Amino acid sequence: MNELKNIAKTHKSTRMFLIFSSVLMGATVIGQAYFFVTIVDRVFLRGHSIQEIVPFLAGLLIVLIARSALTYGSGRAGVLMASKVKRDFRKKLLNKISSNPMQSALQGQSGQKVSVMMDAVDGIDSYFSRFIPQVIQTSIVPLMILVVVFTQHIYSGLIMVITAPFIPLFMAIIGMKTQKKSEEQVEKLSAFSGQFLDTLQGLTTLKLFGRSSHQKELIQKNSLNFRDATMEILKIAFMSSLMLEFISMLSMGLIALEASIRLVVFESITFFTAFFILVLAPEFYLSLKDLGSAFHTGRGSMGAANKVTEELAEKDKAIQWGAKSLNGKGSPPTIELNGTSFHYSQEGFSLRNIKAVIEPYEQVAIVGKSGSGKTTLLHLIAGLLSPTEGKIFINGTSLFDHKESDWFDQLSYISQNPYLFSGTLAENIAIGGTTDPLSTEVEVAAKKAGIDELINSLENGYDTPVGEAGRGLSGGEKQRIAIARAFLKQPSIILFDEPTTGLDLHTERVLQSSIKELSQTSTVITVAHRLHTIKNADKILFLADGELVASGTHHDLLATVPDYREMIYVQQRGVTL
Numbered sequence: 001m002n003e004l005k006n007i008a009k010t011h012k013s014t015r016m017f018l019i020f021s022s023v024l025m026g027a028t029v030i031g032q033a034y035f036f037v038t039i040v041d042r043v044f045l046r047g048h049s050i051q052e053i054v055p056f057l058a059g060l061l062i063v064l065i066a067r068s069a070l071t072y073g074s075g076r077a078g079v080l081m082a083s084k085v086k087r088d089f090r091k092k093l094l095n096k097i098s099s100n101p102m103q104s105a106l107q108g109q110s111g112q113k114v115s116v117m118m119d120a121v122d123g124i125d126s127y128f129s130r131f132i133p134q135v136i137q138t139s140i141v142p143l144m145i146l147v148v149v150f151t152q153h154i155y156s157g158l159i160m161v162i163t164a165p166f167i168p169l170f171m172a173i174i175g176m177k178t179q180k181k182s183e184e185q186v187e188k189l190s191a192f193s194g195q196f197l198d199t200l201q202g203l204t205t206l207k208l209f210g211r212s213s214h215q216k217e218l219i220q221k222n223s224l225n226f227r228d229a230t231m232e233i234l235k236i237a238f239m240s241s242l243m244l245e246f247i248s249m250l251s252m253g254l255i256a257l258e259a260s261i262r263l264v265v266f267e268s269i270t271f272f273t274a275f276f277i278l279v280l281a282p283e284f285y286l287s288l289k290d291l292g293s294a295f296h297t298g299r300g301s302m303g304a305a306n307k308v309t310e311e312l313a314e315k316d317k318a319i320q321w322g323a324k325s326l327n328g329k330g331s332p333p334t335i336e337l338n339g340t341s342f343h344y345s346q347e348g349f350s351l352r353n354i355k356a357v358i359e360p361y362e363q364v365a366i367v368g369k370s371g372s373g374k375t376t377l378l379h380l381i382a383g384l385l386s387p388t389e390g391k392i393f394i395n396g397t398s399l400f401d402h403k404e405s406d407w408f409d410q411l412s413y414i415s416q417n418p419y420l421f422s423g424t425l426a427e428n429i430a431i432g433g434t435t436d437p438l439s440t441e442v443e444v445a446a447k448k449a450g451i452d453e454l455i456n457s458l459e460n461g462y463d464t465p466v467g468e469a470g471r472g473l474s475g476g477e478k479q480r481i482a483i484a485r486a487f488l489k490q491p492s493i494i495l496f497d498e499p500t501t502g503l504d505l506h507t508e509r510v511l512q513s514s515i516k517e518l519s520q521t522s523t524v525i526t527v528a529h530r531l532h533t534i535k536n537a538d539k540i541l542f543l544a545d546g547e548l549v550a551s552g553t554h555h556d557l558l559a560t561v562p563d564y565r566e567m568i569y570v571q572q573r574g575v576t577l
């Protein structure tokens with residue numbers, strides 16, 4: 001709540017406008033009652049003619065119009081404030097996620113993030129569009145009514161003062177109960193969204209393993225949970241509005257009883273006064289009741305706000321880049337891992353105390369069993385993950401002291417499953433170039449990467465749409481697109497996650513020769529699975545269980561490291577078989 005309150009405070013001009021319009025609103029409420037009662041009093045009791053009451057009718061009309069305009073104005077101000085706050089929140093969330101897409105992707109479900117971004121932020125809306133305007137209005141309008149009632153008839157005023165506190169008191173009790181429930185509801189919704197998206201993305205896998213019906217049941221269970229949570233909140237909301245209605249009806253009844261006894265039995269007040277109070281009383285309670293219902297939605301926003309601020313608070317984990325420029329652009333830098341460690345979480349896998357120096361133009365192979373931390377190490381060198389301890393030095397300066405764009409400008413990362421965004425093949429290759437490359441340049445790059453034949457065989461050639469909305473490519477084909485990007489980019493460092501799957505001889509050769517050509521102008525660091533790559537490496541980093549067991553050439557390691565020898569033996573057998 002405090003977080004939202006602070007944000008509300010920053011919207012000073014809107015608040016001033018709301019306060020100002022609430023005062024005017026109070027005046028119109030009182031004016032409306034006054035004109036209405038005066039007209040009735042004069043026409044029915046004093047027998048005035050139509051002409052005589054024309055000014056009052058005109059007054060009533062003006063006040064009614066003013067009241068509608070004010071309601072519209074303050075509603076609009078609230079909605080504008082809410083949309084600005086939501087925009088800011090979404091911007092912050094988007095910045096956070098895009099400032100470190102790798103880390104964001106590694107942490108948690110993407111469906112859940114979408115849910116926070118869309119639904120939780122939307123949940124905040126009502127706090128600004130309804131709750132704040134209503135709080136301001138309710139702290140002004142009923143007070144004005146009360147002052148007027150007191151000037152007319154003290155006892156009615158007293159009844160109002162005594163009964164009014166029951167409404168906020170009751171609201172507070174219910175509010176406290178709903179907050180927890182609404183937090184639960186947001187929680188359930190985001191769990192549901194997360195699971196739904198993840199299930200959709202993994203549908204093929206689930207089908208293959210015959211687990212789709214199990215997932216269906218889970219989704220069903222989660223959606224029913226969400227329904228129950230929503231119904232629970234609605235139940236409380238309906239119950240509480242019933243109770244609020246009851247309290248205000250009772251109070252108005254008391255006032256009516258008191259005024260009519262004074263008017264009829266004791267004849268101590270005039271008809272005008274009694275009627276005026278009777279018309280004002282419902283307005284008084286209506287304003288309080290409106291606050292009651294706004295209170296529910298306001299409270300509901302809190303659950304959503306907590307969710308958003310929680311997500312934003314994780315910001316600290318994002319990688320902060322410095323401003324130093326990378327000297328000697330074009331030629332590869334020296335990369336030094338100085339006792340670098342990384343933990344995914346407290347108890348999970350950790351890569352420990354890696355010490356290594358990678359010289360310019362060196363061909364490095366990272367080798368080790370599956371799960372030994374090879375990809376993690378590659379991500380650390382890429383600057384996609386930030387070391388938990390120790391540093392990575394680039395030409396003697398800490399990696400993250402550099403400008404992010406400087407670093408990524410010299411780097412190509414060819415993962416096992418490169419991402420193709422939705423667009424044509426040509427566009428997908430062209431993102432490798434810094435400026436818009438010519439179509440001939442794209443074609444040359446594709447040729448060097450050995451993907452040109454395949455592209456030319458397609459009906460639409462380079463204009464074939466791929467990605468989300470287009471043609472799917474195989475893992476090997478995607479890698480060749482990524483290599484074509486690298487040919488355009490001409491990076492000084494290439495990070496390559498070698499395919500683990502068996503490739504046909506032709507593709508294998510193409511990949512090898514492309515990487516070889518790229519290595520003429522750059523340092524190549526490969527997560528290597530192929531004997532050929534391992535044997536030809538200048539330096540092998542041999543990992544086991546997150547530790548760097550040994551480093552050196554294939555020959556060195558064969559001679560000195562038994563585990564390495566065994567691994568190569570197993571691999572060789574696999575290859576020759």
Ligand code: ADP
Binds near residue numbers: 106374375
């Ligand atoms: P390799 O590439 O050698 O197969 P990885 O570096 O991919 O190994 O993974 C090393 C270990 O880290 C594995 O046990 C894996 O389960 C774990 N791991 C990988 N990514 C994550 C992640 N995002 N969160 C938690 N653990 C992870």
